[in-house]
Amino acid sequence: MSDSWKLTLPCTRAEAEILKEDIAPFALMDPVPVLMTSEIEAARPDEWRLDIYFENEPEPQTIAMAMHLVPSAAGTEPEIVELEDRDWVAVSQQGLEPIHEGRFFVHTPIHRDEVPDRGLTFEIDAGQAFGTGHHETTAGCLAVLDGLKSRGRRYRNVADIGTGTGLLAFAALALWPNARGIASDIDPLAIEVAERNAAINTVRIGNGPGRLEMVVAAGLVHRRLRARAPYDLLIANILAGPLIDLARPFANAVSPGGTLILAGLLDRQAEDVIAAYRRQRFRRADRQNRGEWSILRLEKRRRVRGHRPASRA
CATH class of the missing domain: 3.40.50.150 (Vaccinia Virus protein VP39)
Structure with missing residues (x-):
């Protein structure tokens, strides 16, 4: 498997809760990316982050689609990094x-x-x-x-x-x-x-x-x-x-x-x-x-x- 990519965006807690239940814009991509949300710091309970794992480098339109999911990230620069070889779909399924x-x-x-x-x-x-x-x-x-x-x-x-x-x-x-x-x-x-x-x-x-x-x-x-x-x-x-x-x-x-x-x-x-x-x-x-x-x-x-x-x- 080739190296994977991760796109990270800030989001609010409310946005993170919605993303737990609805990733429809990405559901028919092949392969389907893996979305994970997490709290940044317990002292700032409304500040969360969205990490999206792709098998290939995300296209500009895919990045734009991700930005659309989290309105609070408007005006921020998404963080995109290449990761070492890892099956993130399997990792996410093990966690569920x-x-x-x-x-x-x-x-x-x-x-x-x-x-x-x-x-x-x-x-x-x-x-x-x-x-x-x-x-x-x-x-x-x-x-x-x-x-x-x-x-x-x-x-x-x-x-x-x-x-x-x-x-x-x-x-x-x-x-x-x-x-x-x-x-x-x-x-x-x-x-x-x-x-x-x-x-x-x-x-x-x-x-x-x-x-x-x-x-x-x-x-x-x-x-x-x-x-x-x-x-x-x-x-x-x-x-x-x-x-x-x-x-x-x-x-x-x-x-x-x-x-x-x-x-x-x-x-x-x-x-x-x-x-x-x-x-x-x-x-x-x-x-x-x-x-x-x-x-x-x-x-x-x-x-x-x-x-x-x-x-x-």
Whole structure:
């Protein structure tokens, strides 16, 4: 293997948290670069760094793409160094240990020999680090899904908005194999990655029972998402701001009595998100905390006589 290259940029803690979950701009590069974030000094908790490892010297357009990921690095000069021969993809995968959440086991290719005999197993490449299950929000969503299955909940029509690698949609269909599923993401590269992962994990593509349809869309702005509604289970692991903006569209898309799983929000943002959905006739059924993150399970109230439903967005 030839020598590798490292590109380093300063970033904020918030940017680092997002980069743990979403590297879509790089996901379809061949070979996929490895992204790592780290705190610089404990005394300066908001100052982090982004290191991107490439097998070849990064092109100017690749550097520009990296700069776009971290707005706070605007005006700084990226540090680019050539490294000694080393397989950084293997190094990163060794650092990502398999995730156990209830009946789920999520692993990278390097851990294939550790797959248990029982449970629901998914393989997600570490190079495609957004939505691998190693971020608190994704792992928390897996735990919520597992809990719903354990309580005997049944779902027939599932949507995963902001699907990333497709993992949460795969997990839902594995739990409820007769359900119809649809997954969307605003980034077409993410959908291409999710389609690859579906093939790796033998998830059937299509729009019938037990199959997953995938579309590129912002929020619910796609004819297929509208046509498939209402959903009795909708999952959205994105960010607090978009979740608040989507409260009314989600309310219109979820059936009365349906379940909404929301993630990607910090603990301090949770009450604002809950308030936005309470105004749309959702009640908080559960709230899990993972580090600084909250995962919400909301239930849509059933209509009662004399109640005037919210107007459609």
